Amino acid sequence: MSWRATILTLFPEMFPGPLDVSLAGRALRDGKWRCDAMDIRGFATDRHRTVDDTPFGGGAGMVMRPDVADAAIAGAMPEGDARPLVYLTPRGRLLDQAMVRDFASGPGLVLLCGRYEGVDQRVIEARGMREVSLGDYVLSGGEIAALALLDACVRLLPGVMGAAESAVEESHSAGLLEYPHYTRPAEWQGRAVPPVLLSGHHAEVARWRRAQSEAATRERRPDLWNRMQVVGSRATA
Ligand code: 6GU
Numbered sequence: 001m002s003w004r005a006t007i008l009t010l011f012p013e014m015f016p017g018p019l020d021v022s023l024a025g026r027a028l029r030d031g032k033w034r035c036d037a038m039d040i041r042g043f044a045t046d047r048h049r050t051v052d053d054t055p056f057g058g059g060a061g062m063v064m065r066p067d068v069a070d071a072a073i074a075g076a077m078p079e080g081d082a083r084p085l086v087y088l089t090p091r092g093r094l095l096d097q098a099m100v101r102d103f104a105s106g107p108g109l110v111l112l113c114g115r116y117e118g119v120d121q122r123v124i125e126a127r128g129m130r131e132v133s134l135g136d137y138v139l140s141g142g143e144i145a146a147l148a149l150l151d152a153c154v155r156l157l158p159g160v161m162g163a164a165e166s167a168v169e170e171s172h173s174a175g176l177l178e179y180p181h182y183t184r185p186a187e188w189q190g191r192a193v194p195p196v197l198l199s200g201h202h203a204e205v206a207r208w209r210r211a212q213s214e215a216a217t218r219e220r221r222p223d224l225w226n227r228m229q230v231v232g233s234r235a236t237a
Contacts, residue, residue, distance in 0.1 A: 003033040003157055004083070004108035005150055006076045007143075008069075010051065010115050012037035014143045024151055027160045033108075035150070040064075043071040052116050061117035069112065069123045076110050085129050087112045087119065088142030088149070092131035095149060099132070103149075104156035111149070113142030175228045177216045179209040 007015050015037035016028060027033055041049050045068075052062035073085065086109055093099075103109055112119065112129065124131065134145045155161050182193040196208045218225045 002031055005035050007037045007111045007146055008040050008072045008076055009113040009143055010040050011143055012039045024154045027154055032157055032160055033154050038076055040072045044068050063117055064119040066120035066123035069119050083108045083110050085110045085127055087129040087131050088145040089114055089131050090133050090138055092133035095132050095134055100152040104153040111146045113146050115141045175224055176213040179212040
């Protein structure tokens with residue numbers, strides 16, 4: 001039984017898309033996960049296969065009909081399907097690595113991709129959807145967000161990542177940004193590699209990398225840095 005993603009979308013041809021190559025693509029061909037895209041329009045009932053309508057209360061854009069979305073969900077999830085139902089929307093809770101770890105450790109995901117202004121609120125509530133966002137910017141639909149979420153999950157599935165890559169996960173999980181990386185040549189366009197990395201002193205290399213991680217986090221991500229300080233002080237209190 002492999003980890004299974006079912007994507008409900010008006011653009012099923014976008015899947016697996018870029019997840020058909022590289023790490024995720026190899027895992028897909030190896031049967032370590034499944035990617036099934038379903039066309040929401042296939043669940044429309046009228047002659048014109050309508051999936052959206054104008055918003056009550058007026059305003060711009062169109063809203064996905066609750067009856068069509070619900071029929072698509074019923075078609076994707078048989079009775080007793082234990083997979084979380086995630087609705088990708090900029091109104092959602094911010095995706096983080098803890099959420100990704102939680103999703104990757106389960107049986108898979110059912111992803112609803114919104115287009116238009118969104119989905120009727122009543123079907124979100126009736127189906128107990130988990131609303132998830134990638135960040136504070138607006139994509140033209142949930143599909144690219146779904147691809148990003150799936151990529152983040154699939155690389156954590158057993159046997160997908162090599163030992164070399166797994167270490168990277170630990171560093172972001174620790175709540176710090178990664179330290180900078182260098183390879184040959186030792187001097188390039190007049191720029192030298194930090195000498196400590198050529199010293200062969202493993203403890204000093206580790207100390208330098210830690211300091212670089214902390215400096216980058218403090219400067220670029222004060223939100224992560226402050227949260228780390230709070231969590232750390234709680235642990236030592
Ligand atoms: Cl999940 N959907 C859309 N449409 N835009 C987004 C997003 C999701 N996350 C960030 N921007």
